[in-house]
Amino acid sequence: MSTDNQTSFTDIPEAVVSVAATDRSVSMVVDSELYPLQAVYGASYIFIDRCYVFIDRPEPGKYRVTLTAKESVEEAEALRQLVGEYANELLSCAWRHQVTQDNRVAIETVTVQAIAGAMGEPSLDDLADFDFTDEALDDPLGIAQSWEDKHGRKSPAEKEQAKAKVPEGEAAEATEAASTEEASA
Amino acid sequence: MTELRFPREVYVGEAVDEAVKTWSRFAEFELSETDDHWVVTVTPKHEAAARQIIGEFGNFVLGLTIDRGGVS
Amino acid sequence: MKLINLAEIKPRPGTQAFFRWRQIGDNAVLITNLEGNWLILDTAEFTQFARGEVEADSELHGRLLDKNFLRSNYDIQAAAERVKARKYFVHGGPLLHVMVVTLRCNETCVYCHASRANMDAVETDMSIETARKAVDLALSSTNGFITIEFQGGEPLVNFPVVKEIIEYATERNKEIQKRLEFTMVSNFALLTEDKLQYLLANKVQLCTSIDGPEELHNAQRKLPQTHNAFQAAAKWIKRVNEAYVEIGLDPTLYHVEALLTTTKATLDKWKEVVDTYVGLGCKTIFLRPVDPFGFAERARLRLEYPRGKYLEFYRNAVNYMIELNKQGVEILERYAAIFLTKILRGEDPNFLDNRNPAGAGIGQLAYSYDGNVYSCDEGRMLAATQDDAFLLGDVDTPYRKIVGHETIRAMTIATNLDQQPDCVNCAYNPYCGTNAAYNYKAQGSVFGRMRDNNVCAVHKGIQDFLFEKLAENDPEVMEIFERWTTIRPREHFVQEPGAAAELAEGETPSAD
Known part of the structure; x- marks a missing residue:
């Protein structure tokens, strides 16, 4: 275990190789052989409402997850709790990742039987409408482009125009985009 | 000015691009990029x-990466 | 709550069928599976399940087997049937058609700016021609059930167009033969006896808004002249309920229901809100949090609140409602009923904002006064703030182009919880839903980010509360929950093709 700074951790959870902490953040090193990236993603995602989360690769075979509390942290105990919670989530995600893998065939079979089975045969009209050309490969619907890019938020220039019309709109959006509202479950 | 180095093995490049656009x-x-990292230099407009801003930007990149199913 | 320590439990995969879990108490863990079966285990039972050490002849093994949690005995056929029952709506097509017949409104509500206009803004009235085209589009839905909901503004302000829609739709439905219903959301202040008789004759279900006790309601909903929006609504709630009895309808089933908008000012008044609704003869309260659509940013700061505060309000109000039910008062909370129907009955009540995938475009369409068609009412309100992201076309656009619009595809994909990072692991996944327009407005993307999403926080909080109640297993509460999930269809409001149109012709009330 490494204790670079102020906070020392005497009982780090089994899931974590080492822990380093400052007054506001904690970094945990995780063995990528034991914990797949999907589990690291899953556990990290749980914290993005409370923490700024950064994942890097300090060395091959390891992930380092740094959690920086958004709000001020009064005591080292709060950081210790973050480590414990993260380790718990990591174990849970790894476990559920494996459970999902184990049951993938069953999940797909159930879903296909429940959903696709009810679609019935295509009608003659459906077949008549079907595009048999290669044009679909040109991505006419812009599937490769994100929906927000095509239809969603406008460019800053367009926004300026909208702002002239509705003064409060832009302010609302800026606040919401940067919002860290006290809201989560 | 802050330099963030997002490992390619963890973060999806399109997620970085999209987050930059949004933010x-x-x-x-x-x-810029190296063999191993997407490198983003961030200069917040509001000190x-x-x-x-930097923290939420990082979260945004992670969120979009996970939305895309992560790095396969 | 003392968190369960998985490192101590040392879970082992291999024996469990696909499942999700959530700790709901010090000694209570909820497990749910793909098809929405659930069990509440104590820590010792959860430990056995997690380790794959459940004895084959144990009582726990029987429960896990019965609910399809064991991989070795997983019943695919039963699971498929359950999933099918829960997802029956996927193939339906739009059934709810929100028609905004005018933006004009006689009331000024503190939380509503964008979706209303002053009474002299006659240019925001829907025309007869647009109304007919909107009906044609609605009736071309693939869904055999069609509900046309009149909204505004205040729909009674443009009553001639309301009548036109009712009569034209009923006439057209003679040949199309769908199960057609009409609903009106009105503040009732402009209701007259003539209009009421017309609406009754044409089986239009009436719904109003009550924001709580008189003082709060009047502070939030300003009515010119009398300045008493509450009394205006209360008078007509009483009159409509009497009228239902006069035409021989069962008052326990047929009565006016009201909608609540919970603002910051509502939070401390949970008891007064419930008492007000009971006093007005309502049997349902829908404790809806205020949403970010339609009001200005300035108002948001005054009206909004942290969702934790809302959940405290929710718990207080519903606990009080449960106590009233124990004393014989019939009152239910709509959110709870929606979730409990999914949890206890394995059915989906098809509430469009809380299903997976959500109903925007594939379950509902919203028709603005100017003929523009949106994926949902929220999309229409967003357009009023110069953001037409959810515009699908207009009443001249062919039906298939509207529902096949790429915006609808994006919203459907975005509200499929099986691709949402947080939702894929959430024990409430089988009972939950997200709202793409809300996500877009609040978080900048139709996908949103569930960890700090207010709708997610509310849904999780309500389900936490309900599962805590289910874990307590109080027989009286369980009986109340059973009652809350017993759906009694209001058949009277279904139009009979032919008959309703004749009634309409027989009545000639003055328009305004």
Whole structure:
């Protein structure tokens, strides 16, 4: 275990190789052989409402997850709790990742039987409408482009125009985009 | 100015690009890359909110990466 | 709550069928599976399940087997049937058609700016021609059930167009033969006896808004002249309920229901809100949090609140409602009923904002006064703030182009919880839903980010509360929950093709 700074951790959870902490953040090193990236993603995602989360690769075979509390942290105990919670989530995600893998065939079979089975045969009209050309490969619907890019938020220039019309709109959006509202479950 | 180095093995490049686009209203960004990292230099437009902007930007990149199913 | 320590439990995969879990108490863990079966285990039972050490002849093994949690005995056929029952709506097509017949409104509500206009803004009235085209589009839905909901503004302000829609739709439905219903959301202040008789004759279900006790309601909903929006609504709630009895309808089933908008000012008044609704003869309260659509940013700061505060309000109000039910008062909370129907009955009540995938475009369409068609009412309100992201076309656009619009595809994909990072692991996944327009408005993307999403926080909080109640297993509460999930269809409001149109012709009330 490494204790670079102020906070020392005497009982780090089994899931974590080492822990380093400052007054506001904690970094945990995780063995990528034991914990797949999907589990690291899953556990990290749980914290993005409370923490700024950064994942890097300090060395091959390891992930380092740094959690920086958004709000001020009064005591080292709060950081210790973050480590414990993260380790718990990591174990849970790894476990559920494996459970999902184990049951993938069953999940797909159930879903296909429940959903696709009810679609019935295509009608003659459906077949008549079907595009048999290669044009679909040109991505006419812009599937490769994100929906927000095509239809969603406008460019800053367009926004300026909208702002002239509705003064409060832009302010609302800026606040919401940067919002860290006290809201989560 | 803060340099963030997102490992390619963890973060999806399109997620970095999209996050930069979304957050360009709040910060100046410079992008470069190495063999192992997407490198983003962030200069927040509002000094008072710099910590929040950089932190939320990082979360945004992670969120979009996970939305895309992560790095396969 | 003392968190369960998985490192101590040392879970082992291999024996469990696909499942999700959530700790709901010090000694209570909820497990749910793909098809929405659930069990509440104590820590010792959860430990056995997690380790794959459940004895084959144990009582726990029987429960896990019965609910399809064991991989070795997983019943695919039963699971498929359950999933099918829960997802029956996927193939339906739009059934709810919100028609905004005018933006004009006689009331000024503190939370509503964008979706209303002053009474002299006659240019925001829907025309007869647009109304007919909107009906044609609605009736071309693939869904055999069609509900046309009149909204505004205040729909009674443009009553001639309301009548036109009712009569034209009923006439057209003679040949199309769908199960057609009409609903009106009105503040009732402009209701007259003539209009009421017309609406009754044409089986239009009436719904109003009550924001709580008189003082709060009047502070939030300003009515010119009398300045008493509450009394205006209360008078007509009483009159409509009497009228239902006069035409021989069962008052326990047929009565006016009201909608609540919970603002910051509502939070401390949970008891007064419930008492007000009971006093007005309502049997349902829908404790809806205020949403970010339609009001200005300035108002948001005054009206909004942290969702934790809302959940405290929710718990207080519903606990009080449960106590009233124990004393014989019939009152239910709509959110709870929606979730409990999914949890206890394995059915989906098809509430469009809380299903997976959500109903925007594939379950509902919203028709603005100017003929523009949106994926949902929220999309229409967003357009009023110069953001037409959810515009699908207009009443001249062919039906298939509207529902096949790429915006609808994006919203459907975005509200499929099986691709949402947080939702894929959430024990409430089988009972939950997200709202793409809300996500877009609040978080900048139709996908949103569930960890700090207010709708997610509310849904999780309500389900936490309900599962805590289910874990307590109080027989009286369980009986109340059973009652809350017993759906009694209001058949009277279904139009009989032919008959309703004749009634309409027989009545000639003055328009305004």
